[in-house]
Amino acid sequence: MKTTEQSVSPIDRTRRTLVASMGGMAALGLSGCGGGSDSSNPEAGGTTPTPPKNNGNDPTPPVDNVVPDIPDTDLYPSDGSHPPRGVHASITGDPHTSRTITWFTDGLEPPLSFVRFSQDSSIFDAQGNPRVPLEHSVTSEESDTFGVAAKTHRATLTALDPELPIFYQVGSDIGGWSRIYTLPPLPTEQWTFVHYGDQGTTDNAQKLHAELLRHPKHLCLIAGDLSYANGDQVIWDLWFDQNEPHMASTVTLAAPGNHENKDGALLESAGGFKTRLSHPQPDISVVASNPGSTFYSFDINRVHFLVSSAGAVIEDFSLPEELINMEVDLSKAALRRLAGEIDFIVVVQHYPIWTDQEGRSPANFTLVALQEQILVRYGVDLLLVGHDHIYQRSAPMFYGIPNPQGYVQVLAGTGGASVRLFDEAPQAWSESEFVGIGFVTYDVEPGRIRANFWGAGPEGLDDSSRQTVTEAFSIRDSFEVHKRSLLSAREHAVLPRDKSEILKNYALVAYDTKQRNHRDEHEC
The missing domain is CATH 3.60.21.10 (Metallo-dependent phosphatases)
Structure with a gap:
């Protein structure tokens, strides 16, 4: 039918300030380029189309089943010399029992880095802070990041309980740790x-x-x-x-x-x-x-x-x-x-x-x-x-x-x-x-x-x-x-x-x- 932030360590602040300023300029450039051709301007001989109808006025979606991210923790002190950034999750194997976590560190000689994780929600207090360190650890593999003096880190978590969420953070005791993030389990029927x-x-x-x-x-x-x-x-x-x-x-x-x-x-x-x-x-x-x-x-x-x-x-x-x-x-x-x-x-x-x-x-x-x-x-x-x-x-x-x-x-x-x-x-x-x-x-x-x-x-x-x-x-x-x-x-x-x-x-x-x-x- 037709229908119509996470904290930034002092050592990384300069880099990110540069990133933000350059990104702002890029954003301005894209907006100008993305505006469409002059043919959409009536003065240029084109026509402006009628706006499409709103085909629904549905309320915003429920968020009750969103597993919240865990607040920052002081369980892993470090010198903050190689803070992890750009953390993201993917799958490279079984989507129910594995996850691959990827992130970056600046510099070409990062410390040995890890993913720490747990599927035991009982280790967190009422405020969402872990009482003890996350019990499991996987060492990352590192590789060069194209065009920049940085390393890409990857670690794959395996043999996961497919019915439980995953609580994880990345980094090292020397270089620094990310906050703790949560990945929900993948249902087998409705998803x-x-x-x-x-x-x-x-x-x-x-x-x-x-x-x-x-x-x-x-x-x-x-x-x-x-x-x-x-x-x-x-x-x-x-x-x-x-x-x-x-x-x-x-x-x-x-x-x-x-x-x-x-x-x-x-x-x-x-x-x-x-x-x-x-x-x-x-x-x-x-x-x-x-x-x-x-x-x-x-x-x-x-x-x-x-x-x-x-x-x-x-x-x-x-x-x-x-x-x-x-x-x-x-x-x-x-x-x-x-x-x-x-x-x-x-x-x-x-x-x-x-x-x-x-x-x-x-x-x-x-x-x-x-x-x-x-x-x-x-x-x-x-x-x-x-x-x-x-x-x-x-x-x-x-x-x-x-x-x-x-x-x-x-x-x-x-x-x-x-x-x-x-x-x-x-x-x-x-x-x-x-x-x-x-x-x-x-x-x-x-x-x-x-x-x-x-x-x-x-x-x-x-x-x-x-x-x-x-x-x-x-x-x-x-x-x-x-x-x-x-x-x-x-x-x-x-x-x-x-x-x-x-x-x-x-x-x-x-x-x-x-x-x-x-x-x-x-x-x-």
Whole structure:
């Protein structure tokens, strides 16, 4: 149906002051660039679209089941010489019994660092302070952080009790400790994830972060263009600092976008993304194996997720491998769906295939040739994307034509980097549009996914006021996706094609993809 802070040690204060000042300048630059083309200005001969209707006035969500973070503690005194920062959680193994924690320290010779953790809530007093140190410890592995004199630390917690929350902090007795964060357990039947892209470090991005903290969730998927560092690694630091409260308490996984590709060249393309994040490793891996993989897949309960670069980092020579991986992975998933092991197949990437954003409609024809025939062949249920700074949801479709056997594209490039406009007339596949910032929540249960887009609109739609978001977040779109019929599941359960067929037009596809990426380097 169509619907319409944590404390900062003295030794780190100078660095963060520099980060904040540079981030502020970046935020101003993004707002100006993200304002949209002059064609939206009536004086330039264009038209200003009518604001989309608010399709719901739902109250703010309940937060009773949010497990609070634990206050700071003095149980671990230190000299504060290497304070951990940018703490974030992800999964690289079993989503129920393991978690991977990642963080950074400045300098190239950090002390031996750890994750301390417990699943025993009885060790905390009434104020949430631990009476004794957290009893378990895992030593981190360290690696270089791209483009900056810092180290990335990773530690994976295993053999966790899947029914209990995880209380943890990171650091060292010498260098300093983070506060204690809480990760909720992952239910096996009903659970929730969120999706958005194109965040940056603007005021609107921080409004989105504050709203995310109010919504209970078990997984966060970011559809590319995370920090808008564009090669400036100090902006990556700012972005991780701003988002640590949410990302340290929510399992977070991401796809790379065109702005990630501006860090490094060739094999170092997306170097900031690859060295700062932690993801599952792809089954097929020759040149793309790294902790922050740019394509990978994983299961959570009865949902299979495939994260794709969509060609955003083609310069690192991984795209042919990724396309073969995509074909094999989705074929396996379709066969497993027919066997009753999973209910849904979800693909996450930065670029949308079809769009009505002003200046980019009607489609990303590079991806029509590169990907869409793969998505249609294996019956992908949801395609979650960003890139265009609008919210737009499709009907089930393929090749731009509504079709009940097709995939639903959910475009939420609404993370706060900027606010853009629509073309005057949405295409026939479009079922909901919104101008503003926001994110989508997906409540998953066996056989059904119920989704809500939580959006906040701007002061106005003209270039001078569109980047100022003044509305409160509320539900602006709601929809459901149901498990495919047995007949549909059987139709899409087919074997993967030979790699020679998949890559037969690769030279042309690669040329078109590089041309698209080059154009995007000059756009926000």
